[in-house]
Amino acid sequence: MGIEDASMRNGRALSDQWADSVVVRPRTTEQHITVHKRLVLGFAISILTLIIVTAIAITLSVSFERCAAESGGALAANGSSNSKWKQSRDGNISHRDTEDGQQPWRNLRLPATLRPRHYDLRLSVNMENFSFSGEVNIEFECVNSTKLIVLHTDRLEVEKVLVFSDSKKAGVMRIQRRFHYQPKQVFVIALHREMKPLRTYKINITFHANTEHELLGFFRSSYTLNGERRFLAVTQFSPTHARKAFPCFDEPIYKATFRVSLKHESSYQSLSNMPVESSTSEEDGWVTNHFSRTPRMSTYYLAWAVCNFTYREAVTDNGVVVSRVFRP
Numbered sequence: 210m211g212i213e214d215a216s217m218r219n220g221r222a223l224s225d226q227w228a229d230s231v232v233v234r235p236r237t238t239e240q241h242i243t244v245h246k247r248l249v250l251g252f253a254i255s256i257l258t259l260i261i262v263t264a265i266a267i268t269l270s271v272s273f274e275r276c277a278a279e280s281g282g283a284l285a286a287n288g289s290s291n292s293k294w295k296q297s298r299d300g301n302i303s304h305r306d307t308e309d310g311q312q313p314w315r316n317l318r319l320p321a322t323l324r325p326r327h328y329d330l331r332l333s334v335n336m337e338n339f340s341f342s343g344e345v346n347i348e349f350e351c352v353n354s355t356k357l358i359v360l361h362t363d364r365l366e367v368e369k370v371l372v373f374s375d376s377k378k379a380g381v382m383r384i385q386r387r388f389h390y391q392p393k394q395v396f397v398i399a400l401h402r403e404m405k406p407l408r409t410y411k412i413n414i415t416f417h418a419n420t421e422h423e424l425l426g427f428f429r430s431s432y433t434l435n436g437e438r439r440f441l442a443v444t445q446f447s448p449t450h451a452r453k454a455f456p457c458f459d460e461p462i463y464k465a466t467f468r469v470s471l472k473h474e475s476s477y478q479s480l481s482n483m484p485v486e487s488s489t490s491e492e493d494g495w496v497t498n499h500f501s502r503t504p505r506m507s508t509y510y511l512a513w514a515v516c517n518f519t520y521r522e523a524v525t526d527n528g529v530v531v532s533r534v535f536r537p
Contacts, residue, residue: 314359314390314397322355325458325465333472334515339429342417345455351404358398361452361459364418371413414456426453441516451508461507472497473515481513484530
């Protein structure tokens with residue numbers, strides 16, 4: 210009996226363990242199902258949230274685009290009014306002053322409507338206050354019909370402008386307006402009457418400026434001799450700095466001849482590309498040197514100097530006079 214009781218007890222114990230295991234397994238499966246449900250629900254909520262955020266972003270983007278379009282239209286209207294104001298500020302420019310609705314003074318290159326032939330340039334150089342005044346007469350040919358004269362000036366104060374016609378109706382041409390357009394370093398003259406092709410015209414411009422302390426245009430420099438500081442005024446026009454010394458068509462393609470006259474104190478002497486043709490002494494102790502006419506050349510080849518230097522001349526085999534400058 211003892212053995213049977215023991216076996217029964219052992220059997221009951223095994224059956225109880227089996228029953229316990231059978232009862233535990235359903236509870237574990239339910240827990241897994243609950244966890245999976247929570248994961249699926251969280252994933253669904255995340256996708257729904259992402260869809261909602263995307264929809265909001267698209268709505269805001271469309272709204273911003275509409276606002277930008279409206280503000281762009283307002284800016285365009287303001288820009289149009291500002292450009293009109295700027296156009297008026299640049300010299301009271303009207304549509305009548307344009308060539309076929311264009312504004313050639315805004316271009317990088319000069320318009321090809323005019324072609325210079327000859328410059329007659331007269332300068333008065335003051336070495337005491339480092340200033341100079343001048344007058345230039347430019348003879349030019351009209352290539353295409355135009356009412357506009359566009360040429361280069363930079364740091365020059367233009368005082369007076371006259372335009373003459375050499376045609377059958379010779380005389381002074383009426384100027385409608387003139388202005389300086391600094392962004393392109395040009396001076397614009399709008400005439401009342403149109404210039405005709407293949408005819409010759411002349412323009413007279415008086416101006417003044419300072420000899421700048423830089424190595425461009427017509428500038429001043431200095432040196433020391435026996436403890437005394439001395440000054441000189443010289444030119445450096447290459448590549449596009451002749452416009453700082455006198456109004457001109459300052460592009461290499463516009464070649465012409467030049468005749469230069471330099472007036473200065475008699476204690477100085479002047480040099481230029483060509484030899485002195487004549488010299489005139491003034492009552493105020495100043496002297497004017499008139500130089501011979503140059504060959505046809507671009508503006509950046511033109512040069513002159515007002516200084517205390519001495520020079521030595523020599524003649525080449527071809528009969529060309531060459532001057533070599535020396536410091537005293």
